[in-house]
Amino acid sequence: MSKRRPDTLAPLREQNFRWYFYSRLVNMVGGTMASVALAFAVLEVSDSPSALGTVLAAMSIPMVVFLLVGGVVADRFGRTLVIQSANVVSGLCQLGIASLVLSGHAQVWQLVCLAAIIGTSSALSFPALASVLPQLVPRDQLQQANVLISMMRGTLTVVGPSVAGILVVTVGPGWALAVDGTSYLAAAALLLRVKIPAPVRREDAPSMLVELREGWTVFRSTTWLWVVVLAFGALNAIHSGAISTLGPVLAKQSDIGERGWGLILSAEAVGLLAMTLVMTRVRLERPLLFGMVGIGALALPMVMLGLHPQVAPVMAVAVLAGAGTEIFNLGWNLAMQENIPDDMLSRAYSYDALGSFVAIPVGQLLFGPLGVAFGVQRVILFGGLAYLAIVALTLASRAVRTLPRVSTTSDVAP
Template sequence: MKWSESFAPMRERNFRWYFLSRTVNMTGGAMAAVALAFAVLEVSSSPSALGTVLAAHSIPMVVFLLAGGVIADRFGRKLVIQVSNVASGLSQLAIAGLVLGGHAQLWQIVVLSAVNGVVMAVSFPALVSVLPQLVPRHQLQPANVLMAMVRNSLTIVGPSVAGLLVVTAGAGWALAVDGISYLVAALLLLRVTLPPPSRQEKSSVVTDLREGWTYFRSTTWLWAVVLAFCLICAIHQGGYFTLGPVLAKQGDIGESGWGLILSAEAVGLLVTTLVMLRVSLQRPLFWGMIGTAAYGLPLIALGADGHLVTVVVASFLAGVGIEVFGLGWNLAMQENVPEDMLSRAFSYDAFGSFMAVPIGQLVAGPLALAFGIERVILVAGIALMAVALLTLLSRAVRDLPRVSTVEPATTTPAGAPGTA
């Protein structure tokens, strides 16, 4: 791709305003995790307090994901995103106000975090499915890459800025910035004009969910990749994010070294977005699953080697791989799934991918005690790579083509590209 093609989505008015809205939104969101962690620690020093707050956010998010897909397809993605931004902004400002006022109690933060989890579940399918309505199909790759470039840049600098803001002004003010960013993003979305939802007929939520499930199970490449990621996410969350910090603290890597490892992955994500501005990604799921296999490299490096430099390099390569998958998956979904089914397809994708994460987190510790932490992490890395590569045995996955020049498909599961 030429540079003019890479930035062509910016010539689309709707995309420009959406890009600006999401940039503001993601700027606040990049600081939210750090700010919330320290806000909870101001309220309670209990080691389980933060886990309770995070669970209060993640459990409702998983539970309501499928409903989010139905809502987005039925009421329109712009409206869903706007309402969600306002709700998230107000709930974050409520937490900020409680913390700044010195009156915050743990149960209050838990309740407001649960509200945020529900809102995220409703907004997520709309956010990941709206791009085909903002740019022509042949601009979907650069549009996805531009959004990823902002997100990955903020992933690198956001936590540092949040930490500085927490130290100088307090966790409450950092949360207030996040809350305000949601409201500003909602205002910017007012400049985006989208056609009304194509689903004009009235049907029940159950009927909509059943239609989504029928499409999901009849589309081979879709359910095959989601099934793989059900296992991959559980393995990675358990092996990497649950046991990784423990091994780092026990060994020579240390807390600062673990920070470098995570930063290396973020750098890999960002570098890949810059490359993909110029390189057209063909066979998106073939290269995507190859990239996903690289996600196992840091686990293997931790379990087999444990030297900081080796793990940092492996983490950088994992960032490269997972960004290739992220782009390939978005293109596969946005180009192959019918527009009026897209939000529901993304909701089934997210639900299937996230549902086993708590299992991975819960069994990682007992397995490490029984077999040794290094051995469990090493086996997890090998298993992750094996699952990713075995998915390519499906012809529907490895041969799925780009269809960026084709008009949007109609909602006929048996006729959609890549279906059984």
């Protein structure tokens, strides 16, 4: 990594990026509280780890099923339109969950159904969210644009989980979910100010199946892409099972508690934000080498929860996990946005997300029963050790270790 100092705020001078940034800001205000609130909302309805895993899986399974469709839809109909539509649907469903929880009438099957709709809309919008930046800023500002989004996310997630933990303890999880639902709708309204020409469709345009095959060709012919995605199929399954499913359960069973769990998630956000500030001044030259080393730190909270489930030590390693996650996120987005053609980028991201997310429901559904059978703390520990082993195997790929940055100064993608 060299020590150039790019103009971090340059992307905000682009009107389209500025309004997109405001939209993501509003959306993330609610989103940073939603994960904590939803977990404890389910545990309020049923204290079973399996029930929580079922609700989370109901959200993630549609993401797996509809991700490829989302990539084609984004490239066909325009990325901002897809994001707006998904925000409206997700916002209404999240408000529905909030009303059920606040009224005291929530049942697990209702949460499962609404979570499944949110997962579907998220699947359709994820490739658009991931691939829209090259249309909003000049190519030589991609690192700064990605860093600004990460900085905003990190700043909010420092506060959001802790606020959510306090709300859960004081007034219940429903209010945090209501804030998230409202933020979806406000974000959709702000995106109206983003003006990107809609994709031009020819009369002889290929079918959706042909476009999916084109995306698959790019995916399988790019070694670093499929190697990292294959690894993340397992890594995300472990993390979602050990942290998202069993983490709140262990927090409730131990001295950590709901508020402590919120503090741990906020500590991870502190590390992410701190590393984001570093990335405003340092050019990431080997995006995947540093990225995979960084993501290995995500195993540390699992290991610490398995060995010593107390708030302070888990918070300490969560800071490192957040810093490493930011390095990977930035490195991965730069690798994709600089090396994949723009007209294929949404589809490439959809195959990336499909491979990365496909096993998440397995982790969410499997780790609950494993925790019951072998002990929650022990299963989390072994999950962390397996996570480190998979990261090491991924770094054995030369294509991953040696991928460089692509120097470019081109204008905003048409």
